[in-house]
Amino acid sequence: MDDEQRQPVLLNWSLSSRAEVKPRVSEGRADSSVSAQKSKIPMFPTKLMEEVVRGENVKKALERVETNAGSPGVDGMKTEKLRGYLRQHWLRIREELLEGTYSPQPVRRVEIPKPDGSGVRKLGIPSVVDRFIQQSVLQVMQGKWDRTFSECSFGFRPGRSAHQAVAKAQSYLREGYGFVVDLDLEKFFDRVNHDKLMSSLAARVEDKRVLKLIRAFLNAGVMEDGLVKPTEEGTPQGGPLSPFLSNVVLDELDKELEERGHRFVRYADDCNIYVKSERAGLRVMESVKRFISQRLKLKVNESKSAVAWPQKRKFLGFSFTSGKEPNRRKIAPQAIVRFKTKVRVLTNKNRGRSVEQVVEDLSSYLPGWEGYFGYCETPRIFTDLDSWIRRRLRGLMWKQWKTFRRRRAELMARGLSTKDAAQTAMSSLGPWKMSRVPNVQRALSKAYFDSIDLPRLAELRNI
DSSP states (O other), X not given: OOHHXXXXXXXXXXXXXXXXXXXXXXXXXXXXXXXXXXXXXXXXXXXXXXXXXXXXXXXXXXXXHHHHOOOOOTTOOOGGGHHHHHHHHHHHHHHHHHHTOOOOOOEEEEEEEOTTSSSEEEEEEOOHHHHHHHHHHHHHHHHHHGGGSOTTBOTTOTTOOHHHHHHHHHHHHHTTOOEEEEEEBTTHHHHOBHHHHHHHHHTTBOOHHHHHHHHHHHTSOEEETTEEEOOOBOXXXXXXXXXXXXXXXXXXXXXXXXXXXXXXXEETTEXXXXXXXXXXXXXXXXXXXXHHHHTSOOOBXXXXXXXXXXXXXXXXXXXXXXXXXXXXXXXXXXXXXXXXXXXXXHTOTTSOOOHHHHHHXXXXXXXXXXHHHTTOSOTHHHHHHHHHHHHXXXXXXXXXXXXXXXXXXXXXXXXXXXXXXXXXXXXXXXXXXXXXXXXXXXXXXXXXXXXXXXXXXXXXHTX
16 A cells, blocks of 8 residues: 555645635647547546545545535535544545445435426435545546537536637627527436446546446436435436536537537537528538437437527527627526516515515625626616616515505605605505606615615626
8 A cells, every 4th residue: 555545635634624626727728629639539547546536636626515515415414524524434435436346325316496497407416425526536537538628618617608608609690600500408417328428438538446436426326205216327417527427428419510510509408509591500400419319319309499590599598689789698588587587586575574684685696697697798688677676676665664654654754745755655556556656766766775785787797
Protein backbone atom coordinates (compact mmCIF):
# COMPACT_ATOMS: atom_id res chain seq x y z
CA MET A 1 0.00 0.00 0.00
CA ASP A 2 1.51 3.40 -1.02
CA ASP A 3 1.83 6.45 1.23
CA GLU A 4 -1.35 8.11 -0.06
CA GLN A 5 -3.36 4.97 0.63
CA ARG A 6 -2.17 4.97 4.23
CA GLN A 7 -3.13 8.58 4.91
CA PRO A 8 -6.67 9.34 6.17
CA VAL A 9 -6.88 12.20 3.69
CA LEU A 10 -10.10 13.62 5.09
CA LEU A 11 -8.97 13.98 8.69
CA ASN A 12 -7.25 17.31 8.13
CA TRP A 13 -10.20 18.93 6.36
CA SER A 14 -11.64 21.88 8.23
CA LEU A 15 -15.20 21.29 9.36
CA SER A 16 -15.92 24.96 8.70
CA SER A 17 -14.85 24.82 5.06
CA ARG A 18 -17.86 25.68 2.91
CA ALA A 19 -16.23 27.59 0.07
CA GLU A 20 -17.89 26.95 -3.25
CA VAL A 21 -15.67 25.17 -5.72
CA LYS A 22 -16.20 26.51 -9.22
CA PRO A 23 -16.01 23.91 -12.00
CA ARG A 24 -12.69 24.07 -13.77
CA VAL A 25 -12.89 25.13 -17.41
CA SER A 26 -10.96 22.73 -19.59
CA GLU A 27 -8.01 24.24 -21.37
CA GLY A 28 -7.75 24.15 -25.11
CA ARG A 29 -11.46 24.51 -25.88
CA ALA A 30 -10.69 26.58 -28.96
CA ASP A 31 -8.90 23.57 -30.42
CA SER A 32 -11.38 20.96 -29.23
CA SER A 33 -12.92 20.28 -32.63
CA VAL A 34 -9.48 19.91 -34.20
CA SER A 35 -8.22 17.57 -31.50
CA ALA A 36 -11.41 15.51 -31.74
CA GLN A 37 -10.87 15.09 -35.47
CA LYS A 38 -7.26 14.03 -35.01
CA SER A 39 -8.16 11.52 -32.31
CA LYS A 40 -11.70 10.32 -32.71
CA ILE A 41 -11.68 8.23 -29.53
CA PRO A 42 -9.05 9.44 -27.03
CA MET A 43 -8.46 6.79 -24.37
CA PHE A 44 -8.28 7.64 -20.69
CA PRO A 45 -5.65 6.09 -18.38
CA THR A 46 -6.04 2.66 -16.85
CA LYS A 47 -5.59 4.07 -13.33
CA LEU A 48 -8.51 6.46 -13.55
CA MET A 49 -9.88 5.36 -10.17
CA GLU A 50 -6.65 6.48 -8.51
CA GLU A 51 -7.39 9.97 -9.81
CA VAL A 52 -10.94 9.75 -8.49
CA VAL A 53 -9.83 8.98 -4.90
CA ARG A 54 -6.89 11.38 -4.89
CA GLY A 55 -6.97 13.67 -1.85
CA GLU A 56 -7.30 16.97 -3.70
CA ASN A 57 -10.10 15.63 -5.90
CA VAL A 58 -12.22 14.20 -3.07
CA LYS A 59 -11.73 17.33 -0.99
CA LYS A 60 -13.18 19.43 -3.82
CA ALA A 61 -16.00 16.92 -4.23
CA LEU A 62 -16.89 17.12 -0.53
CA GLU A 63 -16.93 20.92 -0.59
CA ARG A 64 -19.12 20.91 -3.70
CA VAL A 65 -21.65 18.50 -2.16
CA GLU A 66 -21.74 20.52 1.07
CA THR A 67 -22.27 23.74 -0.89
CA ASN A 68 -25.07 22.26 -3.00
CA ALA A 69 -26.74 20.76 0.10
CA GLY A 70 -29.98 19.08 -1.02
CA SER A 71 -32.31 16.47 0.41
CA PRO A 72 -31.14 13.25 2.05
CA GLY A 73 -31.31 9.92 0.25
CA VAL A 74 -32.83 6.63 1.38
CA ASP A 75 -30.61 6.44 4.46
CA GLY A 76 -31.82 9.82 5.77
CA MET A 77 -28.30 11.21 6.19
CA LYS A 78 -28.16 15.00 5.77
CA THR A 79 -25.35 16.86 4.07
CA GLU A 80 -24.19 18.34 7.38
CA LYS A 81 -23.34 14.83 8.62
CA LEU A 82 -21.27 13.84 5.58
CA ARG A 83 -17.93 15.25 6.68
CA GLY A 84 -18.07 13.52 10.04
CA TYR A 85 -19.15 10.26 8.44
CA LEU A 86 -16.23 10.35 6.02
CA ARG A 87 -13.78 10.98 8.84
CA GLN A 88 -14.72 7.56 10.19
CA HIS A 89 -15.39 5.59 7.02
CA TRP A 90 -13.38 7.14 4.16
CA LEU A 91 -10.50 4.65 4.27
CA ARG A 92 -12.96 1.75 3.93
CA ILE A 93 -14.88 3.47 1.10
CA ARG A 94 -11.63 4.35 -0.65
CA GLU A 95 -10.45 0.76 -0.45
CA GLU A 96 -13.74 -0.49 -1.91
CA LEU A 97 -13.49 1.98 -4.78
CA LEU A 98 -9.92 0.95 -5.56
CA GLU A 99 -10.84 -2.73 -5.41
CA GLY A 100 -14.00 -2.22 -7.50
CA THR A 101 -16.33 -3.54 -4.81
CA TYR A 102 -18.23 -0.38 -3.79
CA SER A 103 -22.01 -0.82 -3.88
CA PRO A 104 -24.25 2.31 -4.08
CA GLN A 105 -27.57 2.58 -2.29
CA PRO A 106 -30.86 2.90 -4.22
CA VAL A 107 -31.98 6.44 -5.00
CA ARG A 108 -35.00 8.01 -3.33
CA ARG A 109 -37.85 8.87 -5.71
CA VAL A 110 -39.08 12.47 -5.56
CA GLU A 111 -41.67 13.99 -7.89
CA ILE A 112 -41.76 17.72 -8.65
CA PRO A 113 -44.21 19.52 -10.95
CA LYS A 114 -42.89 20.52 -14.35
CA PRO A 115 -42.66 24.29 -14.96
CA ASP A 116 -45.16 24.15 -17.81
CA GLY A 117 -47.72 22.29 -15.71
CA SER A 118 -47.69 19.28 -18.03
CA GLY A 119 -47.13 16.74 -15.26
CA VAL A 120 -44.37 15.81 -12.85
CA ARG A 121 -40.65 15.27 -13.24
CA LYS A 122 -39.31 12.22 -11.43
CA LEU A 123 -36.06 12.79 -9.60
CA GLY A 124 -33.83 10.14 -8.04
CA ILE A 125 -32.01 11.48 -4.99
CA PRO A 126 -28.85 9.50 -4.15
CA SER A 127 -27.57 9.28 -0.59
CA VAL A 128 -25.13 12.06 0.31
CA VAL A 129 -22.26 9.55 0.34
CA ASP A 130 -23.15 8.43 -3.17
CA ARG A 131 -23.49 12.07 -4.27
CA PHE A 132 -19.98 12.67 -2.94
CA ILE A 133 -18.59 9.69 -4.86
CA GLN A 134 -20.47 10.67 -8.04
CA GLN A 135 -19.07 14.19 -7.74
CA SER A 136 -15.55 12.78 -7.37
CA VAL A 137 -16.02 10.69 -10.52
CA LEU A 138 -17.61 13.61 -12.38
CA GLN A 139 -14.70 15.97 -11.73
CA VAL A 140 -12.20 13.54 -13.21
CA MET A 141 -14.34 12.37 -16.12
CA GLN A 142 -15.54 15.82 -17.14
CA GLY A 143 -12.06 17.27 -16.95
CA LYS A 144 -10.86 14.71 -19.48
CA TRP A 145 -13.98 14.37 -21.64
CA ASP A 146 -15.36 17.90 -21.90
CA ARG A 147 -12.83 19.16 -24.46
CA THR A 148 -13.98 16.48 -26.89
CA PHE A 149 -17.65 17.52 -26.76
CA SER A 150 -19.18 19.57 -29.55
CA GLU A 151 -18.83 23.35 -29.64
CA CYS A 152 -22.60 23.44 -30.18
CA SER A 153 -23.36 21.63 -26.91
CA PHE A 154 -23.98 23.98 -23.97
CA GLY A 155 -25.83 22.09 -21.22
CA PHE A 156 -24.16 20.89 -18.01
CA ARG A 157 -20.69 21.92 -19.09
CA PRO A 158 -18.21 24.09 -17.17
CA GLY A 159 -17.88 27.58 -18.59
CA ARG A 160 -21.02 27.24 -20.71
CA SER A 161 -24.55 28.50 -20.16
CA ALA A 162 -28.08 28.66 -21.47
CA HIS A 163 -27.49 32.30 -22.47
CA GLN A 164 -24.61 31.21 -24.72
CA ALA A 165 -26.87 28.62 -26.32
CA VAL A 166 -29.56 31.24 -27.02
CA ALA A 167 -26.94 33.58 -28.48
CA LYS A 168 -25.69 30.80 -30.77
CA ALA A 169 -29.23 30.17 -32.00
CA GLN A 170 -29.66 33.89 -32.60
CA SER A 171 -26.48 33.98 -34.70
CA TYR A 172 -27.92 31.33 -37.04
CA LEU A 173 -31.08 33.38 -37.53
CA ARG A 174 -29.02 36.41 -38.45
CA GLU A 175 -27.15 34.31 -41.00
CA GLY A 176 -30.45 33.63 -42.77
CA TYR A 177 -31.38 30.22 -41.36
CA GLY A 178 -35.01 31.11 -40.86
CA PHE A 179 -36.54 27.74 -39.90
CA VAL A 180 -35.88 25.61 -36.87
CA VAL A 181 -36.14 21.86 -36.44
CA ASP A 182 -37.11 21.81 -32.77
CA LEU A 183 -36.46 18.36 -31.30
CA ASP A 184 -37.65 17.25 -27.88
CA LEU A 185 -36.61 13.83 -26.61
CA GLU A 186 -39.40 12.01 -24.82
CA LYS A 187 -38.59 11.29 -21.15
CA PHE A 188 -34.91 11.35 -22.04
CA PHE A 189 -33.43 10.86 -18.57
CA ASP A 190 -35.81 7.98 -17.92
CA ARG A 191 -35.06 6.16 -21.17
CA VAL A 192 -31.31 6.28 -21.66
CA ASN A 193 -30.23 2.82 -22.80
CA HIS A 194 -27.70 1.51 -20.29
CA ASP A 195 -25.90 -0.75 -22.72
CA LYS A 196 -25.57 2.05 -25.25
CA LEU A 197 -24.25 4.42 -22.60
CA MET A 198 -21.77 1.91 -21.20
CA SER A 199 -20.55 1.13 -24.73
CA SER A 200 -19.82 4.83 -25.28
CA LEU A 201 -17.96 5.02 -21.97
CA ALA A 202 -16.00 1.82 -22.57
CA ALA A 203 -14.79 3.17 -25.91
CA ARG A 204 -12.63 5.63 -23.97
CA VAL A 205 -12.38 4.43 -20.38
CA GLU A 206 -9.92 1.59 -19.85
CA ASP A 207 -10.31 1.41 -16.08
CA LYS A 208 -12.82 -1.38 -15.52
CA ARG A 209 -13.39 -0.28 -11.92
CA VAL A 210 -14.76 3.08 -13.05
CA LEU A 211 -17.01 1.41 -15.61
CA LYS A 212 -18.25 -1.06 -13.00
CA LEU A 213 -18.96 1.78 -10.55
CA ILE A 214 -20.96 3.78 -13.10
CA ARG A 215 -22.93 0.68 -14.05
CA ALA A 216 -23.63 0.12 -10.35
CA PHE A 217 -24.99 3.66 -10.02
CA LEU A 218 -27.23 3.11 -13.06
CA ASN A 219 -28.54 -0.20 -11.68
CA ALA A 220 -28.82 0.80 -8.03
CA GLY A 221 -32.61 0.88 -8.18
CA VAL A 222 -35.22 3.37 -7.00
CA MET A 223 -36.98 3.32 -3.64
CA GLU A 224 -40.62 4.24 -4.10
CA ASP A 225 -43.41 3.69 -1.57
CA GLY A 226 -40.99 1.78 0.63
CA LEU A 227 -40.03 -0.71 -2.09
CA VAL A 228 -36.85 -0.85 -4.18
CA LYS A 229 -37.58 -1.14 -7.88
CA PRO A 230 -34.88 -2.13 -10.38
CA THR A 231 -33.66 0.43 -12.94
CA GLU A 232 -33.01 -1.19 -16.30
CA GLU A 233 -32.84 2.07 -18.25
CA GLY A 234 -32.42 5.80 -17.60
CA THR A 235 -30.08 7.99 -15.59
CA PRO A 236 -32.11 9.28 -12.61
CA GLN A 237 -32.09 13.08 -12.39
CA GLY A 238 -30.84 14.22 -9.02
CA GLY A 239 -27.26 12.95 -8.90
CA PRO A 240 -24.17 14.93 -9.99
CA LEU A 241 -23.13 12.35 -12.57
CA SER A 242 -26.41 12.12 -14.55
CA PRO A 243 -26.05 15.38 -16.54
CA PHE A 244 -22.55 14.39 -17.66
CA LEU A 245 -23.75 10.94 -18.70
CA SER A 246 -26.54 12.54 -20.72
CA ASN A 247 -23.93 14.51 -22.65
CA VAL A 248 -21.97 11.31 -23.30
CA VAL A 249 -25.09 9.74 -24.81
CA LEU A 250 -26.05 12.76 -26.92
CA ASP A 251 -22.50 13.49 -28.05
CA GLU A 252 -23.08 10.88 -30.74
CA LEU A 253 -26.00 12.96 -32.01
CA ASP A 254 -23.83 16.09 -31.95
CA LYS A 255 -21.09 14.40 -33.95
CA GLU A 256 -23.63 13.13 -36.49
CA LEU A 257 -25.08 16.62 -36.96
CA GLU A 258 -21.59 18.07 -37.34
CA GLU A 259 -20.70 15.47 -39.95
CA ARG A 260 -23.83 16.38 -41.90
CA GLY A 261 -22.86 20.05 -41.76
CA HIS A 262 -25.93 21.23 -39.83
CA ARG A 263 -26.19 24.45 -37.83
CA PHE A 264 -27.49 23.35 -34.45
CA VAL A 265 -27.58 24.12 -30.75
CA ARG A 266 -28.10 21.55 -28.03
CA TYR A 267 -28.73 22.14 -24.35
CA ALA A 268 -29.23 18.82 -22.54
CA ASP A 269 -32.08 17.03 -24.36
CA ASP A 270 -33.31 20.22 -26.05
CA CYS A 271 -31.87 20.31 -29.59
CA ASN A 272 -32.57 22.91 -32.30
CA ILE A 273 -31.33 22.58 -35.89
CA TYR A 274 -31.49 25.66 -38.12
CA VAL A 275 -32.19 25.42 -41.85
CA LYS A 276 -33.17 27.80 -44.65
CA SER A 277 -36.52 26.37 -45.70
CA GLU A 278 -39.45 24.45 -44.31
CA ARG A 279 -38.92 21.72 -46.88
CA ALA A 280 -35.32 21.23 -45.74
CA GLY A 281 -36.50 21.24 -42.14
CA LEU A 282 -39.05 18.48 -42.72
CA ARG A 283 -36.42 16.37 -44.46
CA VAL A 284 -33.93 16.90 -41.62
CA MET A 285 -36.59 16.15 -39.00
CA GLU A 286 -37.36 12.72 -40.47
CA SER A 287 -33.72 11.83 -40.94
CA VAL A 288 -32.65 12.84 -37.44
CA LYS A 289 -35.65 11.08 -35.86
CA ARG A 290 -34.53 7.85 -37.51
CA PHE A 291 -30.99 8.33 -36.22
CA ILE A 292 -32.21 9.00 -32.67
CA SER A 293 -34.48 5.97 -32.72
CA GLN A 294 -32.15 3.48 -34.39
CA ARG A 295 -28.74 4.54 -33.11
CA LEU A 296 -29.47 6.09 -29.72
CA LYS A 297 -32.48 3.92 -28.87
CA LEU A 298 -34.41 7.02 -27.83
CA LYS A 299 -37.73 8.50 -28.93
CA VAL A 300 -38.63 11.97 -30.17
CA ASN A 301 -41.67 13.53 -28.52
CA GLU A 302 -43.89 14.20 -31.54
CA SER A 303 -46.23 16.58 -29.70
CA LYS A 304 -43.41 18.87 -28.58
CA SER A 305 -41.26 18.73 -31.71
CA ALA A 306 -41.87 20.72 -34.88
CA VAL A 307 -40.44 22.47 -37.92
CA ALA A 308 -41.39 26.12 -37.66
CA TRP A 309 -40.27 29.73 -37.62
CA PRO A 310 -38.06 30.28 -34.57
CA GLN A 311 -40.28 33.23 -33.64
CA LYS A 312 -43.10 30.72 -33.05
CA ARG A 313 -41.05 28.42 -30.84
CA LYS A 314 -39.34 28.75 -27.48
CA PHE A 315 -35.79 27.76 -26.62
CA LEU A 316 -34.62 27.72 -23.00
CA GLY A 317 -37.36 30.19 -22.06
CA PHE A 318 -36.59 32.62 -24.89
CA SER A 319 -37.97 33.32 -28.33
CA PHE A 320 -37.17 35.89 -31.04
CA THR A 321 -38.87 38.95 -32.44
CA SER A 322 -40.22 39.43 -35.96
CA GLY A 323 -41.32 42.56 -37.80
CA LYS A 324 -39.26 45.73 -38.13
CA GLU A 325 -36.62 44.62 -35.62
CA PRO A 326 -36.36 40.86 -36.21
CA ASN A 327 -34.29 38.24 -34.40
CA ARG A 328 -33.96 40.06 -31.10
CA ARG A 329 -34.11 37.95 -27.98
CA LYS A 330 -37.40 38.11 -26.11
CA ILE A 331 -38.95 36.20 -23.24
CA ALA A 332 -41.10 33.36 -24.54
CA PRO A 333 -44.84 33.76 -23.83
CA GLN A 334 -44.87 30.49 -21.87
CA ALA A 335 -42.20 31.88 -19.53
CA ILE A 336 -44.29 35.00 -18.92
CA VAL A 337 -47.30 32.83 -18.08
CA ARG A 338 -45.23 30.82 -15.56
CA PHE A 339 -43.90 34.04 -14.04
CA LYS A 340 -47.38 35.47 -13.55
CA THR A 341 -48.62 32.20 -12.10
CA LYS A 342 -45.86 32.29 -9.49
CA VAL A 343 -46.50 35.95 -8.63
CA ARG A 344 -50.24 35.28 -8.33
CA VAL A 345 -49.44 32.60 -5.74
CA LEU A 346 -47.15 34.94 -3.80
CA THR A 347 -49.70 37.79 -3.86
CA ASN A 348 -52.78 35.66 -3.24
CA LYS A 349 -55.27 37.55 -1.08
CA ASN A 350 -56.09 34.43 0.93
CA ARG A 351 -52.55 33.61 2.10
CA GLY A 352 -52.97 35.66 5.26
CA ARG A 353 -49.66 37.51 4.84
CA SER A 354 -49.08 41.22 5.27
CA VAL A 355 -47.94 43.27 2.31
CA GLU A 356 -44.48 43.54 3.91
CA GLN A 357 -44.23 39.74 4.08
CA VAL A 358 -45.41 39.43 0.47
CA VAL A 359 -42.79 41.98 -0.62
CA GLU A 360 -40.18 39.91 1.21
CA ASP A 361 -41.28 36.83 -0.76
CA LEU A 362 -41.13 38.78 -4.00
CA SER A 363 -37.68 40.09 -3.09
CA SER A 364 -36.47 36.49 -2.95
CA TYR A 365 -38.04 35.52 -6.28
CA LEU A 366 -37.76 38.53 -8.60
CA PRO A 367 -33.95 39.05 -8.67
CA GLY A 368 -33.30 35.43 -9.62
CA TRP A 369 -35.93 35.48 -12.34
CA GLU A 370 -34.58 38.73 -13.74
CA GLY A 371 -31.03 37.41 -13.49
CA TYR A 372 -31.92 34.82 -16.10
CA PHE A 373 -34.50 36.57 -18.27
CA GLY A 374 -32.73 39.92 -18.15
CA TYR A 375 -30.77 38.53 -21.10
CA CYS A 376 -33.69 39.44 -23.36
CA GLU A 377 -33.44 42.45 -25.72
CA THR A 378 -36.98 43.76 -25.23
CA PRO A 379 -36.79 45.79 -21.99
CA ARG A 380 -40.38 47.08 -22.15
CA ILE A 381 -41.62 43.77 -20.79
CA PHE A 382 -39.96 44.48 -17.41
CA THR A 383 -41.71 47.86 -17.08
CA ASP A 384 -45.03 46.20 -17.91
CA LEU A 385 -44.47 43.42 -15.37
CA ASP A 386 -43.47 45.91 -12.67
CA SER A 387 -46.74 47.77 -13.24
CA TRP A 388 -48.71 44.51 -13.10
CA ILE A 389 -47.02 43.46 -9.83
CA ARG A 390 -47.84 46.81 -8.20
CA ARG A 391 -51.44 46.40 -9.31
CA ARG A 392 -51.55 42.95 -7.71
CA LEU A 393 -50.27 44.43 -4.45
CA ARG A 394 -52.78 47.30 -4.53
CA GLY A 395 -55.59 44.77 -4.90
CA LEU A 396 -54.16 42.72 -2.06
CA MET A 397 -54.01 45.72 0.27
CA TRP A 398 -57.51 46.87 -0.67
CA LYS A 399 -58.83 43.42 0.17
CA GLN A 400 -57.00 43.37 3.51
CA TRP A 401 -58.30 46.81 4.56
CA LYS A 402 -61.88 45.42 4.30
CA THR A 403 -64.01 48.14 5.96
CA PHE A 404 -64.95 51.66 4.91
CA ARG A 405 -63.29 53.18 7.99
CA ARG A 406 -60.06 51.24 7.54
CA ARG A 407 -59.86 52.07 3.84
CA ARG A 408 -60.54 55.76 4.42
CA ALA A 409 -57.94 55.93 7.18
CA GLU A 410 -55.28 54.12 5.14
CA LEU A 411 -55.85 56.34 2.10
CA MET A 412 -55.67 59.49 4.23
CA ALA A 413 -52.48 58.25 5.88
CA ARG A 414 -50.96 58.04 2.39
CA GLY A 415 -51.77 61.59 1.38
CA LEU A 416 -55.37 61.67 0.12
CA SER A 417 -57.72 64.38 1.31
CA THR A 418 -60.60 63.45 3.61
CA LYS A 419 -63.07 63.92 0.76
CA ASP A 420 -61.13 61.87 -1.81
CA ALA A 421 -60.42 59.15 0.71
CA ALA A 422 -64.08 58.88 1.72
CA GLN A 423 -65.37 58.82 -1.86
CA THR A 424 -62.84 56.14 -2.83
CA ALA A 425 -63.46 54.03 0.28
CA MET A 426 -67.22 53.95 -0.48
CA SER A 427 -66.69 52.24 -3.83
CA SER A 428 -68.27 48.82 -4.34
CA LEU A 429 -65.75 47.74 -6.99
CA GLY A 430 -63.69 44.61 -6.37
CA PRO A 431 -59.97 44.68 -5.43
CA TRP A 432 -58.68 44.14 -8.98
CA LYS A 433 -60.72 46.99 -10.45
CA MET A 434 -59.95 49.24 -7.48
CA SER A 435 -56.23 48.71 -8.12
CA ARG A 436 -56.63 50.90 -11.23
CA VAL A 437 -58.61 53.70 -9.60
CA PRO A 438 -56.48 56.90 -9.75
CA ASN A 439 -56.88 57.72 -6.06
CA VAL A 440 -55.69 54.24 -5.06
CA GLN A 441 -52.77 54.55 -7.47
CA ARG A 442 -51.89 57.94 -5.96
CA ALA A 443 -51.97 56.58 -2.42
CA LEU A 444 -50.10 53.39 -3.31
CA SER A 445 -47.67 54.90 -5.78
CA LYS A 446 -44.32 53.69 -7.11
CA ALA A 447 -42.67 55.75 -4.40
CA TYR A 448 -44.65 53.94 -1.71
CA PHE A 449 -43.62 50.52 -2.98
CA ASP A 450 -40.04 51.73 -3.27
CA SER A 451 -40.25 52.76 0.39
CA ILE A 452 -41.10 49.18 1.42
CA ASP A 453 -38.28 47.79 -0.76
CA LEU A 454 -40.28 46.15 -3.53
CA PRO A 455 -37.71 45.32 -6.25
CA ARG A 456 -38.31 46.71 -9.73
CA LEU A 457 -37.46 44.32 -12.54
CA ALA A 458 -36.60 47.21 -14.86
CA GLU A 459 -34.06 48.56 -12.38
CA LEU A 460 -32.63 45.15 -11.50
CA ARG A 461 -31.88 44.70 -15.20
CA ASN A 462 -29.73 47.83 -15.21
CA ILE A 463 -27.66 46.92 -12.14
